[in-house]
Amino acid sequence: MSDSTRHTDTRERLLDAAEYLFAQRGVDATSLRHITAEAAANLASVNYHFGSKEALFRAVFARRIGPVNQERLERLDACERAAGQGPPELECVLEAFVAPALRLRLDPAHGGEHFMCLMGRLYTEPHGLKTVIFEQFREVFQRFTEALHRCLPDMSREVLFWRLFFTVGSMAHTMSAGAILEHFSQGHCDPADADKTIRYLTVFAAAGFGAALPESSGEST
Amino acid sequence: MSDSTRHTDTRERLLDAAEYLFAQRGVDATSLRHITAEAAANLASVNYHFGSKEALFRAVFARRIGPVNQERLERLDACERAAGQGPPELECVLEAFVAPALRLRLDPAHGGEHFMCLMGRLYTEPHGLKTVIFEQFREVFQRFTEALHRCLPDMSREVLFWRLFFTVGSMAHTMSAGAILEHFSQGHCDPADADKTIRYLTVFAAAGFGAALPESSGEST
DNA sequence: GTCTATAGGGGGATAGAC
């Protein structure tokens, strides 16, 4: 915000504008012309600063994913310290994973809410770009699956992966489709209340993880 | 399949092609040229049969959502009959909701797998078209929230809506991002096994619904 | 019902002046 940076941050304005428009209208539906207009920059500036639309998309993610994943790992460290020698607490681990993403919405200064929506959609978008971005989740994925395995030592890898996957689905849905809940619940639910949302999701997922294992019991068709 | 319909089903071929390509590459990224080429039809045929790309998109959904939602209601009826006077069983209700969508993948003759993926993405896509399509879910939503309320009479509407929302998120994620699970689990999980997937998700969600209620307990930041 | 041809509008990327 200082005057010394004012003239140099076209790049930042482009990132902000792209983040906002990608989240609001989708990546394919957003043109470089929309972005540069929103950023009050020139059409050629995207190619000058980033090289291509795809590179801009990657940059939008690179700017924020790192901090989110770092916070996840720090919170996981805290869970493990609190547990001493024993396994960490299940709810603590799940909250460590879920909270940093769901709290993006509250990020002051920045348009974290837009990024949260975009990131929630990332999992299901058909873009080939996904694969590159998912590499940035590898460490988080490994650390958390290890921690969950210590929480639930008798659970097979298969079931553990499935339940983590369901948890990610609930989280992603909350990040990108909260408006639907607000609409269908007719005001009963408020996805803008991050603390409550985190608490509800953590409790739901922890109970799901703790369920007795189904060995393809009873009913099949 | 009969010869008498062979010459008239350009319309069907267009729907199949659109369903496939929308699922695979996204709606915005799929052009009418792609669709008509895939369907071995003429570029003008989409506008002749449907009027516009948007109308084609709606037709793709209209063709399959009806049957899925009808099956959900029938299965819910079955749960309620089985329960007699009392409340239906929680797992039965959840499976009634989840199974018809997850079993789309097995739909023979048709490309149900593609539609499943597309439908899973519908919740989070930025298209304005969503609102029109969601109207078709209204009855299902009401019947299932009522049934869940009878299963869990002490649960507030707020918590019930949240947990149904989390369940929908897990389901949608499974429908549209199963490939990610297959990749990250390195073969431990097989999202193509519909029976197992349904069982796992039902058990997970039922446990989540059954969790003790959190009154913003303990930790907040 | 099906096709060709085309209108008319954006799209991403780049060259080259400043």
Add this chain to the structure above:
DNA sequence: GTCTATCCCCCTATAGAC
């Protein structure tokens, strides 16, 4: 670093012959 002008592509939708 920033801007204008422009190349060349693909898009949706429609007109009109068959």
